[in-house]
Amino acid sequence: MSGVLVILEDRGGRISRLSWEAAAAARILGAQRGVTAAVVGAQTEALAAEACGQGFARVVRVEHALLAPYTADGFALALEQLIRAESPDYVVFPHSYQVRDYAPALACRFGQVLISDVVAIGEGPVFTRQLMQGRFNASYRHTASGPCFVSVQAGAFRAEPADLPAAAPESFAPALDAAQIRTRPGEPFRSSAQTVDLAAAQRIVSIGRGIREAANIPLVEELARALDAELAASRPICDSGWLPIERQVGSSGHTVSPRLYVAVGISGAIQHLVGMKGSQCIVAINKDPDAPIFEVADYGIAGDLFEVVPALIAAVKAGKA
Template identity: 65%
Template sequence: MSGVLVVMEQRAGVLNRMSLEALAAGQQLAAKVGGGCVAAVVSEAGGLKVAGVEKVYSVEHALLKDYTSDGYVDALEQLVKKVQPSYVLFPHTYQVRDFAPALATRFMQVLISDATAIHDGPVFVRQLLQGKLNADYKQTGDGPCFVSVQAGSFRADAEAGADAAVEVFTPELNAGMIRNKPGEPFRESAQTVDLSAAPVIVSVGRGIGEESNISIVEELATALGAEMAASRPICDNGWLPMERQVGSSGQTVSPKLYLAVGISGAIQHLVGMKGSKAVIAINKDENAPIFEVADYGVVGDLFEIVPALTKAVLAAKS
């Protein structure tokens, strides 16, 4: 057992950004632990190009055309047994969350999920309590160590070098052991709001307390000529439409200004907005993780500060 295997994700023949970040994490880890870095891509039919690794396993089978946990777990269990890596890395996508814990269980190991950094040891850092604390995790089992990495935590390398040699790996699968029947992915309604293009976003979270209070934030957004956005709980409650949600289950944004009102900054939200050029956060809790990514922070009562800010913005514009 040695080296690092990075399991990457593709859609329609294109590797997603998070997979490239996971590959960067894999290269970083391989530099620490030695043994080299190889990649694997599950697909119906290969031909994907991956650079910066020694080898790419194209895991191919007709039964892997549509994603199922059963198919992926069985196929990757066979691959891990063949490659015998010390570490198996994944991007922390919704798909990985669905199958990787079961894959680790096949080896009686536990996935270290959503890691944000890798230190010497190796020690894997992940966040606890909605980002309020960090924690160092270590593998203590003797099987391969399974780790998924958080979006945006590792920089995907643009110049990766030459394309790696591809080796086709055909797992033994039979249709009988795939228990779930997945349907075609769909969208609820055509997305009418594209927040990714908005230069200024005012975003509201749990701290607003009640639906009727949202108007004070909307007034600020109007004064700034900004798009309104929200963290998940606001959309869950139906106070703003789902299409205005920023975060891992909503949109990813990178405006010039992201003004977060009453948002504590849970990881799932931060991954959707940490690319913003400037972040202003208003929150009553000085320990709220949103302040870790904010350029300007205000600890205080949003019900006093937001109306005062709206007034000052309107005055400045007139």
């Protein structure tokens, strides 16, 4: 077809929000030629109906009984066949955990490399992605012939429905054999009962590596109490077992958007930022004035958290008295 193919992802029976952002990125690449959307699964009727009327030139249902539940083998095989049949110039994915699991292998089958976690697309096209935990931006170009595989980061492209008439979905039946699916996935589960609802919190005080050791956590806990806020953390804190994983904010934890988010000793790696950058007001306290967290903060204090936090607690308490 020589155009742009975007893979829309199923999230609980609906097309995921990140997929719409991937569609927006696909439109940048396919402004002239139009964008074809693919939905993948064992039953894709509802997903296809949701995609129709959203401005895609075509909607393709990649359907096979072996495509549920998700497996890397099943998805890579099915999409390999679709891409060989369609020969698109670009294949665009949401940068979800699922895509990270199969898209690199899929690209490899075409001798290609997925340009992953893209935050911007410029003339050329030049793809921007982050390096060094968000400290730098790097620009990438696809230099080979053949399809170019791109995945887009959450929150980087604005999902907007385009204005094109709806076409009836088409069907694509991949040839799959049960023996080709080598892994056996189980049902999703949560590890423990949830005792805190970060998503509903109006104020969050969140801690990162800057806290140095578990013994220092009560200091920030006191700030959270003074601000009437929930305590949260970046991944390394939960990895170390200092706070339970249910308090983790970021791509592997919760996505939050409170009115106030205070990041204490968090450098601002991309995986953390995607989980909190939608907060209404962001405060960052970090000793490194160049830390990427300050890129998304409304207010910043570049200083030692062990001096700033006690001062802040005292000021909050004085204000209440």
